[in-house]
Amino acid sequence: MDCIILAIESSxxxxxxxxxxxxxxxxxxxxxxxxxxxxxxxxxxxxSRAHQQNIVPVVSESLKNANINxxxxxxxxxxxxxxxxxxxxxxxxxAKSFALALNIPLIEVNHMEAHVLAxxxxxxxPTFPFLCLTVSGGHTQIVLVKSALxxxxxxxxxxxAVGEAFDKxxxxxxxxxxxxxxxxxxxxxxxxxxxxxxxxxxxxxxxxFSGIKTAFMYFLRDQLKANPRFVExxxxxxxxxxxxxxxxxxxxxxxxxxxxxxxxQVAIAGGVSANSGLRQALAEEAKKRxxxxxxxxxxxxxxxxAMIAMAAYFKYEAGRFTHQMVxxxxxxxxxx
Amino acid sequence: xIWENVRQEELATVAREVLAKAKGHTxxxxxxxxxAGKTTFIKALCQELKVKDAVSSPSYALxxxxxxxxxxxxxxxxxxxxxxxWEAQEIGTEEYLASGNLCxxxxxxxxxxxxxxxxxxxxxTISSDTTRTIRVDFP
Numbered sequence: 001m002d003c004i005i006l007a008i009e010s011s012x013x014x015x016x017x018x019x020x021x022x023x024x025x026x027x028x029x030x031x032x033x034x035x036x037x038x039x040x041x042x043x044x045x046x047x048s049r050a051h052q053q054n055i056v057p058v059v060s061e062s063l064k065n066a067n068i069n070x071x072x073x074x075x076x077x078x079x080x081x082x083x084x085x086x087x088x089x090x091x092x093x094x095a096k097s098f099a100l101a102l103n104i105p106l107i108e109v110n111h112m113e114a115h116v117l118a119x120x121x122x123x124x125x126p127t128f129p130f131l132c133l134t135v136s137g138g139h140t141q142i143v144l145v146k147s148a149l150x151x152x153x154x155x156x157x158x159x160x161a162v163g164e165a166f167d168k169x170x171x172x173x174x175x176x177x178x179x180x181x182x183x184x185x186x187x188x189x190x191x192x193x194x195x196x197x198x199x200x201x202x203x204x205x206x207x208x209f210s211g212i213k214t215a216f217m218y219f220l221r222d223q224l225k226a227n228p229r230f231v232e233x234x235x236x237x238x239x240x241x242x243x244x245x246x247x248x249x250x251x252x253x254x255x256x257x258x259x260x261x262x263x264x265q266v267a268i269a270g271g272v273s274a275n276s277g278l279r280q281a282l283a284e285e286a287k288k289r290x291x292x293x294x295x296x297x298x299x300x301x302x303x304x305x306a307m308i309a310m311a312a313y314f315k316y317e318a319g320r321f322t323h324q325m326v327x328x329x330x331x332x333x334x335x336x
Numbered sequence: 337x338i339w340e341n342v343r344q345e346e347l348a349t350v351a352r353e354v355l356a357k358a359k360g361h362t363x364x365x366x367x368x369x370x371x372a373g374k375t376t377f378i379k380a381l382c383q384e385l386k387v388k389d390a391v392s393s394p395s396y397a398l399x400x401x402x403x404x405x406x407x408x409x410x411x412x413x414x415x416x417x418x419x420x421x422w423e424a425q426e427i428g429t430e431e432y433l434a435s436g437n438l439c440x441x442x443x444x445x446x447x448x449x450x451x452x453x454x455x456x457x458x459x460x461t462i463s464s465d466t467t468r469t470i471r472v473d474f475p
Binding site (some may be wrong): 012049050082083084085086087136137138156157158159160161163164167168171172177178210213214216217218330331 | 394402426
């Protein structure tokens with residue numbers, strides 16, 4: 001039987017809607033100036049009210065791009081959490097009303113699980129079980145993916161997310177926010193071994209990135225004392241070195257996770273998977289250690305509704321629906 | 337009150353003393369430059385409040401919610417990436433602040449117009465690479 005799902009994502013900054021047909025993504029619309037322009041007005045940068053303004057145009061655009069009439073939908077899915085409560089409320093309320101009006105089932109999705117399941121949108125797809133390193137401005141975790149509906153976080157950051165470590169070291173260098181992509185850009189021209197920073201050792205598979213931020217701050221302070229133009233003169237080398245250290249920290253625990261679980265399929269997800277240093281280092285490790293590596297297309301790495309639709313499709317097939325009394329959850333651990 | 341040259345392992349003691357003196361004050365501002373240890377001090381406070389959730393920096397999420405042992409919600413804010421108070425208002429900051437639950441706020445200067453007058457402020461300054469000076473102004 002045909003299965004057409006409309007999915008909505010509104011957990012943080014992005015308002016997004018996607019239509020999926022039998023496991024294939026037909027459309028994935030993320031609120032942007034361009035979409036909003038057609039309906040007049042501008043997109044406020046960060047607000048639940050922005051989600052309220054965006055949600056109807058984004059859903060309409062998504063149905064239109066998929067060439068699907070809302071009467072054809074078999075289910076409506078939404079991000080229940082984790083995220084910003086005010087933002088999640090918009091998507092949740094919209095999805096509930098939509099499902100109620102169309103008298104179709106409602107599916108709740110965990111945003112972090114959806115990042116992992118984004119790997120099933122395009123070929124090549126991993127097979128279960130696999131490991132997924134989810135890295136973004138808000139998260140850093142290693143997930144053991146036993147099946148689409150059974151995941152376990154086996155390691156995660158105890159303080160800052162790695163994306164934040166990139167952004168904050170960039171800020172200390174005077175680069176604009178978010179500086180992560182700029183660090184990546186300058187790093188390409190620099191020497192990754194020019195400077196060394198003390199990587200924080202954490203027990204098990206957990207991470208800590210706040211120590212390296214502080215160490216980096218002391219490093220800059222001392223260097224600037226000797227040479228006030230230190231950052232300007234050495235931007236490329238500093239960026240390459242800090243990126244090298246952060247990527248090394250990420251991969252060290254992935255290697256450990258592989259050896260502990262014996263699983264050789266390694267996936268990465270989240271916005272930081274766009275980082276070229278991480279991609280390159282992962283590809284090198286994979287070659288050396290005979291891993292199979294999976295990296296989704298960039299549009300499915302950052303927050304988007306296509307991954308919500310994909311996660312919802314697995315739940316639809318398993319008959320896992322939710323009810324009209326559901327409310328969003330700011331805290332929502334994986335696998336609960 | 338002021339604690340000078342606090343080492344990381346002494347943070348728990350400072351957190352306990354501040355919490356004991358701060359009874360009833362729910363809006364706390366954490367002031368200090370990047371790397372001073374605002375999030376680290378919040379971790380120590382949450383440990384004293386027997387929070388089981390991982391306490392992490394909400395720079396991206398803007399607000400993290402934790403559950404204390406007594407079932408009280410604690411809100412941990414970081415307004416580092418917002419541009420002005422209007423944006424903070426849009427995410428319901430005033431509702432959080434008026435909730436009566438403990439609100440621990442980093443980079444609060446961007447939301448100054450939304451803050452109540454009876455705030456407790458924790459100033460953290462770097463005294464050496466391994467120590468910090470912590471000053472607390474009670475309302």
